[in-house]
Amino acid sequence: MEIKKVGVALLGLGVVGGGTYKILTEKREAICKSDGVDIEIKRVLDKNSERIKELGIDESLVARSIDEIAADKEVHIVAEFFGGVEPARSFLIRALEAGKSVVTANKEMLSKCWHELELAARRGGGGVYFEASCVGGVPVIRTLTDSMQGNAITSMKGIVNGTTNYILSRMSDEGASYDACLKEAQRLGYAEADPSADVDGFDSTYKNSILSSLAYRTRVPVDTVYREGISDIDVKDIAIGKDLGYTIKLLAVSKCAGGAIEARVHPAFLPHSHPLSSVKGSFNALFLHGDNVGDVMLYGRGAGALPTGSAIVSDIAFAAGKERHRRFDFETEEVDRAKFVGDFSCGYYLRVIADSASLGKIIDVLRRNGVSDCAVKTVGENETVFVTHKIKESAAKRAVRDMELLSGVEKVAALIRIED
Amino acid sequence: MEIKKVGVALLGLGVVGGGTYKILTEKREAICKSDGVDIEIKRVLDKNSERIKELGIDESLVARSIDEIAADKEVHIVAEFFGGVEPARSFLIRALEAGKSVVTANKEMLSKCWHELELAARRGGGGVYFEASCVGGVPVIRTLTDSMQGNAITSMKGIVNGTTNYILSRMSDEGASYDACLKEAQRLGYAEADPSADVDGFDSTYKNSILSSLAYRTRVPVDTVYREGISDIDVKDIAIGKDLGYTIKLLAVSKCAGGAIEARVHPAFLPHSHPLSSVKGSFNALFLHGDNVGDVMLYGRGAGALPTGSAIVSDIAFAAGKERHRRFDFETEEVDRAKFVGDFSCGYYLRVIADSASLGKIIDVLRRNGVSDCAVKTVGENETVFVTHKIKESAAKRAVRDMELLSGVEKVAALIRIED
Numbered sequence: 054m055e056i057k058k059v060g061v062a063l064l065g066l067g068v069v070g071g072g073t074y075k076i077l078t079e080k081r082e083a084i085c086k087s088d089g090v091d092i093e094i095k096r097v098l099d100k101n102s103e104r105i106k107e108l109g110i111d112e113s114l115v116a117r118s119i120d121e122i123a124a125d126k127e128v129h130i131v132a133e134f135f136g137g138v139e140p141a142r143s144f145l146i147r148a149l150e151a152g153k154s155v156v157t158a159n160k161e162m163l164s165k166c167w168h169e170l171e172l173a174a175r176r177g178g179g180g181v182y183f184e185a186s187c188v189g190g191v192p193v194i195r196t197l198t199d200s201m202q203g204n205a206i207t208s209m210k211g212i213v214n215g216t217t218n219y220i221l222s223r224m225s226d227e228g229a230s231y232d233a234c235l236k237e238a239q240r241l242g243y244a245e246a247d248p249s250a251d252v253d254g255f256d257s258t259y260k261n262s263i264l265s266s267l268a269y270r271t272r273v274p275v276d277t278v279y280r281e282g283i284s285d286i287d288v289k290d291i292a293i294g295k296d297l298g299y300t301i302k303l304l305a306v307s308k309c310a311g312g313a314i315e316a317r318v319h320p321a322f323l324p325h326s327h328p329l330s331s332v333k334g335s336f337n338a339l340f341l342h343g344d345n346v347g348d349v350m351l352y353g354r355g356a357g358a359l360p361t362g363s364a365i366v367s368d369i370a371f372a373a374g375k376e377r378h379r380r381f382d383f384e385t386e387e388v389d390r391a392k393f394v395g396d397f398s399c400g401y402y403l404r405v406i407a408d409s410a411s412l413g414k415i416i417d418v419l420r421r422n423g424v425s426d427c428a429v430k431t432v433g434e435n436e437t438v439f440v441t442h443k444i445k446e447s448a449a450k451r452a453v454r455d456m457e458l459l460s461g462v463e464k465v466a467a468l469i470r471i472e473d
Numbered sequence: 474m475e476i477k478k479v480g481v482a483l484l485g486l487g488v489v490g491g492g493t494y495k496i497l498t499e500k501r502e503a504i505c506k507s508d509g510v511d512i513e514i515k516r517v518l519d520k521n522s523e524r525i526k527e528l529g530i531d532e533s534l535v536a537r538s539i540d541e542i543a544a545d546k547e548v549h550i551v552a553e554f555f556g557g558v559e560p561a562r563s564f565l566i567r568a569l570e571a572g573k574s575v576v577t578a579n580k581e582m583l584s585k586c587w588h589e590l591e592l593a594a595r596r597g598g599g600g601v602y603f604e605a606s607c608v609g610g611v612p613v614i615r616t617l618t619d620s621m622q623g624n625a626i627t628s629m630k631g632i633v634n635g636t637t638n639y640i641l642s643r644m645s646d647e648g649a650s651y652d653a654c655l656k657e658a659q660r661l662g663y664a665e666a667d668p669s670a671d672v673d674g675f676d677s678t679y680k681n682s683i684l685s686s687l688a689y690r691t692r693v694p695v696d697t698v699y700r701e702g703i704s705d706i707d708v709k710d711i712a713i714g715k716d717l718g719y720t721i722k723l724l725a726v727s728k729c730a731g732g733a734i735e736a737r738v739h740p741a742f743l744p745h746s747h748p749l750s751s752v753k754g755s756f757n758a759l760f761l762h763g764d765n766v767g768d769v770m771l772y773g774r775g776a777g778a779l780p781t782g783s784a785i786v787s788d789i790a791f792a793a794g795k796e797r798h799r800r801f802d803f804e805t806e807e808v809d810r811a812k813f814v815g816d817f818s819c820g821y822y823l824r825v826i827a828d829s830a831s832l833g834k835i836i837d838v839l840r841r842n843g844v845s846d847c848a849v850k851t852v853g854e855n856e857t858v859f860v861t862h863k864i865k866e867s868a869a870k871r872a873v874r875d876m877e878l879l880s881g882v883e884k885v886a887a888l889i890r891i892e893d
Binding site: 057076077080083087088189192195200201202203204205343345346347348349350354359360362365370374377379380382 | 477492496497500503504506507508509604609610611612615616618619620621622623624625690748751756763765766767768769770771772773774777779780782783784785786787790791794796797799800802
């Protein structure tokens with residue numbers, strides 16, 4: 054195979070950027086042999102000169118601006134490691150317009166600005182690569198783009214955030230409280246000092262938007278994804294759920310049927326037997342269903358310098374070998390909002406604080422909201438759990454409101470959705 | 474994206490060929506939109522004219538020979554569905570030499586004749602694609618070739634044969650005998666009338682050869698893969714193993730350390746907590762470890778017309794979009810045999826029929842063969858199970874021979890390897 058020489062610029066040399074630098078340097082020869090592309094790091098950009106020194110990067114490679122990189126004819130691919138929307142967005146658009154391909158792990162920026170990157174890529178002729186944006190080193194993006202062409206994907210369920218999966222796994226295994234497990238996750242570096250992006254579900258929402266857009270071949274904007282985090286989860290419900298045969302996970306779920314799309318992120322109970330139930334700690338997994346392939350699951354580390362660096366490097370090698378880059382049909386921010394279903398359907402777990410005299414009335418409320426039969430479990434004095442079959446979210450919310458209006462009902466202390 | 478027109482020929486229209494015909498026809502427009510390639514079926518070849526009629530294929534597409542297809546300038550990709558070495562091998566070499574790319578699910582032919590296909594591909598300029606050869610519609614091949622460039626793969630464990638996994642899962646879940654479960658698998662169409670290719674491990678060996686060759690980037694010939702099937706597995710040992718915390722699987726295992734490669738196929742006990750332990754029935758999975766990405770598992774249906782057809786179609790679309798085809802460094806049949814390790818290491822489960830007076834002597838035999846400590850479990854009158862830590866296969870075999878020479882030992886009734 055004739056060797057193709059490819060120059061790369063790295064924007065940002067933090068944890069993942071530094072990891073990528075190391076992997077690219079270490080595997081250059083092997084990649085040359087396997088893929089026929091000789092990848093050379095031509096430029097780096099980082100305000101922090103300490104990092105450049107620590108990595109032993111030659112001064113001559115240090116760029117002072119994105120313009121310098123955009124103008125460099127020897128740079129073919131620009132990989133970005135900033136995180137957050139700006140300056141990542143402007144820098145990558147600048148690179149794309151200059152004809153480079155770009156590689157990014159930046160799920161927030163990609164999910165919000167995909168149409169702008171796509172348009173810039175069309176103008177410049179390069180491609181947009183983002184394997185590292187979802188589920189770290191596990192090739193979920195390449196699977197959706199390059200291995201599912203023989204399928205219509207009908208649904209996906211993912212554990213796409215390691216921080217929340219770590220916290221929920223510990224709560225589940227040890228019976229420890231949310232706060233204690235969050236602190237432990239922070240101590241171990243699995244959670245940020247400000248954990249909101251993870252625990253409130255934002256990160257999973259960005260990823261759900263990206264994965265669903267690819268799966269259903271239509272842009273699924275972030276703001277159409279329903280979002281609920283894990284900070285209100287009571288360890289008591291995890292234990293009761295376990296008894297009932299369920300494992301709790303923060304799930305990114307989406308479905309597509311007859312052109313109607315629903316996408317959501319929320320804590321959910323899954324049957325213990327579901328393959329996603331055994332995905333523990335900081336591991337991630339994506340479970341998808343295609344009309345021809347059936348069920349497929351991809352599992353591995355969703356974060357960390359080396360797993361994410363591994364995905365970035367594979368994207369660089371993949372982009373380097375391409376002559377025609379994939380184009381996505383997402384050229385505008387506008388989408389037909391009518392096709393997004395807000396009122397999805399699930400099973401529901403409801404823990405209700407109520408005196409026993411009101412149980413009949415509660416069941417009646419459920420019945421009036423479409424629950425023909427339900428499981429009832431006493432879990433404490435004046436505390437009862439109701440498990441429903443699939444009903445509409447709106448019906449579940451209405452049932453909760455109606456229950457709380459009943460005399461004898463103190464409150465609905467927990468509502469957890471159930472997936473199958 | 475400019476649409477590229479691509480013509481395809483299908484060789485063989487049996488179960489998978491027919492499934493591929495249907496998927497290609499049904500998804501043509503969607504693939505055109507997502508991948509920018511318009512895939513048209515230009516030629517089919519099958520001696521059975523009934524099949525052609527059943528699929529509603531126009532007479533004008535029917536070719537009378539591979540030469541006619543090789544000469545057809547409108548055919549760019551040839552997909553083969555014959556199975557077995559010949560005529561698949563000759564036909565695909567013919568197509569490659571004529572400059573076509575080829576797509577195949579034929580693990581036996583590929584694992585045995587890869588070097589010949591590779592040489593023909595180099596002469597003609599096309600590529601060799603074989604996603605469907607291992608683990609059906611799950612993109613294990615594409616993952617190894619196009620998503621692991623940032624890694625040295627150090628080990629793999631796979632459940633790569635659905636028939637044997639179905640049989641072992643039923644034996645394990647229901648306590649039914651091997652013979653009963655094999656019959657049931659045959660009745661359901663999961664096993665052939667002559668089940669040897671599956672139950673004796675040949676099929677898994679072909680797949681191990683292909684997967685290991687890709688993972689370690691060096692040809693791992695089929696005859697270097699140790700092979701043992703499942704037909705001697707006693708349901709009794711499955712039950713005892715379950716108690717000890719193990720699930721039985723027919724595993725394809727391979728490892729690469731310091732250039733030394735071991736590859737093997739045999740029944741093995743895995744801890745219940747291992748992600749592969751929950752892969753049940755006819756499902757397959759590949760678990761691999763990369764030095765940067767860590768553990769990755771890919772899971773799904775390993776066989777069947779539509780899952781396999783899905784992989785074939787994704788290969789056709791992938792090949793159609795390529796300008797430069799991947800070249801493998803496997804141009805000769807010769808390999809340096811010194812790098813293959815025959816004497817691998819495992820834990821061992823040994824069920825020994827012996828009177829209780831000889832237990833001390835048995836432990837002494839184990840000790841002399843390198844087992845410093847072992848678990849001993851009485852499982853019947855004059856029947857004891859010994860579980861060792863990791864030792865060499867040669868030491869385990871020697872220990873078995875030495876035990877059987879002891880007076881008081883009737884026989885070693887079971888030897889099952891243990892993986893972690």
